[in-house]
Amino acid sequence: MLGRLEKDYDVVVVGGGPAGMGAALGAREAGAEKVLILDREPDPGGILLQCIHSGFGLHYFKEELSGPEYAERFLAKVVDRDVDVVADCYVSGIAVDSDGSKRVRVMSAKDGVRTVQARSVVLCMGCRERTRGAIRIPGGRPSGVLTAGLAQKLVNMKGQLPGRRVVILGSGDIGLIMARRLRLEGCEVMGVYEILPYTNGLTRNVVQCLDDFGVPLHLSTTVTYIHGRDRLEKVTVSPVDERLRPDLKRSKDIPCDTLLLSIGLIPENELSQSLGIQLDAATAGPQVSSTMETSMPGVFACGNVLHVHDLVDFVTNESLLAGRFAGEKAQGIRRPADNIRTVPGDNVGYVVPHRLSPEREHTLYMRCKKAMKPCRIRVGNLLEKKLRFVVPAEMIMLKIKPDILEKFQGDSLRVDIVPDGGKESNGNG
Amino acid sequence: MAETKKFTCIGCPMGCPLQLVHEGNKIHEVSGYECNRGAKYAQQEFTEPRRAMSTTVAISGARWERLPVKVAGTVHKKKVLDAARKIHALRVEAPVKAGQVLLADLMGEKGVNVIACRTMARVASAQEKAST
Numbered sequence: 001m002l003g004r005l006e007k008d009y010d011v012v013v014v015g016g017g018p019a020g021m022g023a024a025l026g027a028r029e030a031g032a033e034k035v036l037i038l039d040r041e042p043d044p045g046g047i048l049l050q051c052i053h054s055g056f057g058l059h060y061f062k063e064e065l066s067g068p069e070y071a072e073r074f075l076a077k078v079v080d081r082d083v084d085v086v087a088d089c090y091v092s093g094i095a096v097d098s099d100g101s102k103r104v105r106v107m108s109a110k111d112g113v114r115t116v117q118a119r120s121v122v123l124c125m126g127c128r129e130r131t132r133g134a135i136r137i138p139g140g141r142p143s144g145v146l147t148a149g150l151a152q153k154l155v156n157m158k159g160q161l162p163g164r165r166v167v168i169l170g171s172g173d174i175g176l177i178m179a180r181r182l183r184l185e186g187c188e189v190m191g192v193y194e195i196l197p198y199t200n201g202l203t204r205n206v207v208q209c210l211d212d213f214g215v216p217l218h219l220s221t222t223v224t225y226i227h228g229r230d231r232l233e234k235v236t237v238s239p240v241d242e243r244l245r246p247d248l249k250r251s252k253d254i255p256c257d258t259l260l261l262s263i264g265l266i267p268e269n270e271l272s273q274s275l276g277i278q279l280d281a282a283t284a285g286p287q288v289s290s291t292m293e294t295s296m297p298g299v300f301a302c303g304n305v306l307h308v309h310d311l312v313d314f315v316t317n318e319s320l321l322a323g324r325f326a327g328e329k330a331q332g333i334r335r336p337a338d339n340i341r342t343v344p345g346d347n348v349g350y351v352v353p354h355r356l357s358p359e360r361e362h363t364l365y366m367r368c369k370k371a372m373k374p375c376r377i378r379v380g381n382l383l384e385k386k387l388r389f390v391v392p393a394e395m396i397m398l399k400i401k402p403d404i405l406e407k408f409q410g411d412s413l414r415v416d417i418v419p420d421g422g423k424e425s426n427g428n429g
Numbered sequence: 430m431a432e433t434k435k436f437t438c439i440g441c442p443m444g445c446p447l448q449l450v451h452e453g454n455k456i457h458e459v460s461g462y463e464c465n466r467g468a469k470y471a472q473q474e475f476t477e478p479r480r481a482m483s484t485t486v487a488i489s490g491a492r493w494e495r496l497p498v499k500v501a502g503t504v505h506k507k508k509v510l511d512a513a514r515k516i517h518a519l520r521v522e523a524p525v526k527a528g529q530v531l532l533a534d535l536m537g538e539k540g541v542n543v544i545a546c547r548t549m550a551r552v553a554s555a556q557e558k559a560s561t
Binding site for chain 2: 043054183373388391
């Protein structure tokens with residue numbers, strides 16, 4: 001039910017985006033009676049509500065939906081399963097009692113500060129965007145410099161254009177999609193600049209968001225100065241060498257009134273940190289077991305707060321799973337502890353989850369460090385899979401069956417991505 | 430005389446560089462693809478490139494100022510900006526239901542409808558609240 005906040009819950013979910021809705025549904029399906037979603041926006045749905053483009057739901061709904069449609073369908077499922085959803089509120093802290101139960105402190109303009117009891121908590125806070133400060137662009141501090149996702153919210157929900165002449169820094173999918181969005185709204189997009197020698201976005205977006213609209217993509221180039229006192233007047237762009245150092249002698253100025261930054265996402269783990277939860281330096285998200293449980297018993301995590309996903313469908317799958325285990329735990333159902341650690345090896349940036357159990361099937365989520373084609377993923381000496389290609393922009397998923405893990409004797413399982421037909425190296429870490 | 434057109438396949442993140450050799454409207458050969466999607470895509474892009482479209486329209490009486498909309502079907506690539514102008518001229522009043530047709534037969538193409546992507550309830554405006 002929307003808007004209801006009771007005192008006691010089996011599972012409290014922090015965040016009402018796709019991860020939060022999936023987790024709540026998973027918890028209900030596992031038999032948890034009372035499940036609550038807390039969200040800080042006026043409507044649940046998270047970032048989906050501003051992602052008006054299509055491409056969501058191909059895996060989960062078998063249909064291509066826009067972000068708001070995906071959110072609305074999911075919210076209907078959640079409400080249908082009698083999950084309580086409270087919007088316009090903020091979780092300012094979580095305390096763990098000696099008996100393991102959690103007290104979640106909820107702030108809202110309507111009700112002030114209230115505390116709800118929870119047997120399990122699922123962290124689904126998602127990400128925030130990296131800002132100018134993260135990459136320290138020198139220059140003035142005029143208005144007109146903002147993150148691409150903020151611009152997306154202003155344009156798509158509030159009907160406010162951030163400016164008329166736009167430069168975009170960073171070629172991740174949000175930046176590419178905003179280039180097209182602003183062209184449709186009649187803005188001039190001067191170019192997309194990317195410090196790396198390759199784009200971080202999907203090819204489809206490079207073709208349909210930039211090429212279709214004649215927006216140039218400049219690789220190995222970055223913004224090195226921001227000009228303007230009150231309003232942005234121009235930016236200086238400079239090519240970079242292979243060590244990403246800008247060559248200021250070959251700089252040029254691009255007149256613009258708006259600079260959009262699409263330079264990466266930071267999982268919002270302040271709440272996790274306040275609980276003393278162990279984080280993974282590579283993902284900046286919690287370390288989790290195969291049940292998506294963090295180092296704090298009874299606290300689970302899924303979605304972009306755990307690691308940044310490219311597809312919402314995969315967030316949904318992961319969250320249904322996290323919610324299911326959170327729901328089981330709330331009912332006192334115990335799973336055998338994980339006894340195998342996953343270790344990222346050659347050309348593997350990270351692997352989630354961080355621990356596995358031979359008890360059931362797992363899906364490993366990982367990202368490569370650099371593009372490789374063709375290649376093989378090797379999981380210890382247990383499993384090998386050929387892939388036509390891997391790129392850092394695309395998350396890799398690998399299913400592992402329990403009978404494979406049962407054969408495994410060690411306690412840590414190394415995952416490598418090696419060129420196909422390439423040299424052999426020690427598989428086990 | 431045979432000419433060559435280049436495309437980048439969007440079928441998957443591999444992004445195969447495609448080459449299509451044609452003489453006038455007649456396709457002689459497509460090369461550069463690693464799977465069949467590439468061949469199909471190049472042919473489609475050559476004969477009639479079409480695009481899915483999403484944008485927003487102004488809405489009054491709702492919590493937000495813009496209503497997300499999409500085109501059911503596709504629009505010819507060259508007509509995307511014109512179609513956007515047509516869609517942006519729409520004005521909608523809350524309440525609206527997701528799936529509701531806001532404009533039928535966009536650009537005169539039968540069945541190419543503009544539909545709402547989000548249900549938006551009517552919310553009392555500040556003025557309406559003050560008067561009650």
